[in-house]
Amino acid sequence: MVVAVVGIVVSMGVSSYTGWQKQVHLINGKEEIKSVLVRAQQQATAAMNNKAWGIHLATTSYALFSGDFYDVDNLSNQVWDLQGIEVLSASTTFADGAGGRGSDVIFAKFTGLTVNTGTINLLVSSNSSVTTTIDISSSGKID
Secondary structure (H helix, E strand, C coil), rough: HHHHHHHHHHHHHHHHHHHHHHHHHHHHHHHHHHHHCCCCHHHHHHHHCCCCCEEEEECCCEEECCCCCCCCCCCCEEEEEECCCCEEEHHCCEEECCCCECCEEECCCCCCCCCCCCCEEEEEEHHHHHEEEECCCCCCCCC
16 A cells, blocks of 8 residues: 555656756747847947847757858858747748748847747647747847
8 A cells, every 4th residue: 555655646646757858948948049039139240240130040050140141051140949849830920021931030130139929839849738939129128
């Protein structure tokens, strides 16, 4: 009887711990993406290399790039993999300012403003019910 009760308690503890780990992993991924978004905005505001700066989203990765558009072959792109986390609908995350949708947010030189507004939806790969969001407004505010 005691062994059965201990087994039940341990299985509940492992399940709770696993859920907590996924939540922490998702929060860390969100904060890392927000940090790179802020870096892109700061580099654009400073007109680093006399260019705009942006972020390109893919389902399982994201990239920091310079210029007015994302060039996958540009060797200066900095790419990070999202391990265990996915971007939901990455290719249609942001409004492009011309009535379409895309996977890039580009911050303008000197102002740090963007026409690419939208919400980045992140989820844990193994459990799509564990989600979080990052909002980007036209004023460049990142929440």
